[in-house]
Amino acid sequence: MFYHDKKLMYDVKVDGADPQFAQLLLEQFGGATGELTAALTYWTQSFHVENRAIRDMLQDIAIEEFSHLEMVGRMIEQLTEKASGAVKDAAFKSTLFTVRGIGPHLVDSQGQAWTAAYVNEGGNVVRDLRADIAAEAGARQTYEALVKLAPDEGSKKALVFLLTREVSHTHMFMKALESLGKLSDPLFGNVRPDETVDLYFNLSKDGPLDMRGPWNSEPAFRFVERPEPQGQLPQDVENPDDERHGHHQAHGIETQRVETGVTREVNNPADQHQDFSRSASERNPIE
Numbered sequence: 001m002f003y004h005d006k007k008l009m010y011d012v013k014v015d016g017a018d019p020q021f022a023q024l025l026l027e028q029f030g031g032a033t034g035e036l037t038a039a040l041t042y043w044t045q046s047f048h049v050e051n052r053a054i055r056d057m058l059q060d061i062a063i064e065e066f067s068h069l070e071m072v073g074r075m076i077e078q079l080t081e082k083a084s085g086a087v088k089d090a091a092f093k094s095t096l097f098t099v100r101g102i103g104p105h106l107v108d109s110q111g112q113a114w115t116a117a118y119v120n121e122g123g124n125v126v127r128d129l130r131a132d133i134a135a136e137a138g139a140r141q142t143y144e145a146l147v148k149l150a151p152d153e154g155s156k157k158a159l160v161f162l163l164t165r166e167v168s169h170t171h172m173f174m175k176a177l178e179s180l181g182k183l184s185d186p187l188f189g190n191v192r193p194d195e196t197v198d199l200y201f202n203l204s205k206d207g208p209l210d211m212r213g214p215w216n217s218e219p220a221f222r223f224v225e226r227p228e229p230q231g232q233l234p235q236d237v238e239n240p241d242d243e244r245h246g247h248h249q250a251h252g253i254e255t256q257r258v259e260t261g262v263t264r265e266v267n268n269p270a271d272q273h274q275d276f277s278r279s280a281s282e283r284n285p286i287e
Contacts (some may be wrong), residue, residue, distance in 0.1 A: 002063075009067040010161045012074045015152035019095040022079035024109050024146060026096070028072045028162075031108035033138040035072055037118040039065035041135065045121045045128045054125060054176050061169055068162055073104040075158060126180060126188040132173045140166040201227040 028034045042062035049055040080102040096111050106114040120131045143163035150156035177183040187193070200216035200223050216223050 008071055008074065009064070010071060010158060011154075012071050012078065012158050013154040014075060014078045015154055017081075018079050018151045019097050021149065021151050021155070022076045022097070023095045024149065025072055025076050025079070026105065026107055027109040027142055028139070028146070029069065029076060029104045030106040030114040031112075031142075032118045033135065033142050034108070034114075035065050035069035035139075036106070036114060038135060038139065039063070039069060040116075041119045041121060042132065044119060045125075045132075048121065048123045048128070049125050051125065051180075054129075054179075057172060057176060061172065064165070064169075068165065071158060071162065075155060076104040077102065079155075124189065126177065126182045129173045129177050129182075133170055136166045136170040136173070140170075198222055199224055203227060 030036060039062050042058045042065065046055045046058040046062065049058065080097050096105070096107065100107075108114070120135060121128055122131070140163055143159055143166065147156055147159045147163060150159055174183060182188055198221050200221040202210060202216075202223065202225050204210075212223070214220065
């Protein structure tokens with residue numbers, strides 16, 4: 001059961017109309033890194049979690065993301081409603097609101113419709129929490145870009161609040177992983193990796209630019225300077241529909257190999273077409 005408090009989580013007060021900026025804000029309403037995506041992702045993930053404390057955390061954050069969605073929607077509403085007369089008409093000509101009307105819509109800043117494919121959940125709490133950290137990073141980056149473009153102080157304050165909460169959620173997810181002992185442990189699941197798990201393959205080689213760091217050094221990794229293939233050549237596959245070399249009959253058209261080694265068709269109607277291997281003057285000599 002849900003309750004909705006009509007008071008906003010944080011004040012949204014813009015100084016004037018700016019449909020162009022409102023269109024950019026659609027990225028956080030109906031975009032891949034937007035608040036609807038986050039809310040539905042965390043809410044769906046919560047159903048897969050046996051740990052009741054982490055389930056509660058995911059549900060709390062999911063509902064907060066719906067509150068953020070409301071804030072973004074109200075910002076878009078104000079930025080589009082507060083225009084009037086010639087100013088409004090001129091501003092709307094270059095935005096999605098021309099045909100969709102004022103207020104938010106479930107599209108991103110380019111008009112691409114929101115899709116459930118944005119929801120990232122995989123049924124494993126460690127996998128999901130790691131994906132959530134990446135998702136919050138994407139949202140934070142988008143908000144930073146929007147803060148830099150904000151046309152007024154009211155919009156900027158609201159966006160900084162939303163950006164801050166992305167950082168907070170990241171920290172919460174990290175602490176949840178830490179409570180599971182999985183913040184720095186890359187392994188999870190029931191299938192154990194093989195003996196290559198600690199190998200680092202130096203496959204992008206450029207002498208002095210081959211850099212070393214904790215990601216390819218002892219004790220965590222064994223550095224393989226010149227990796228060698230461990231497998232054999234792939235097995236040949238017979239494709240009955242593939243083209244054949246040599247003299248053969250195909251659909252009643254006889255083919256033969258000429259001196260150049262190229263197979264051509266004899267009595268093929270296509271031979272009547274222009275020969276693009278010769279110049280126009282060679283094809284049509286002047287008398």
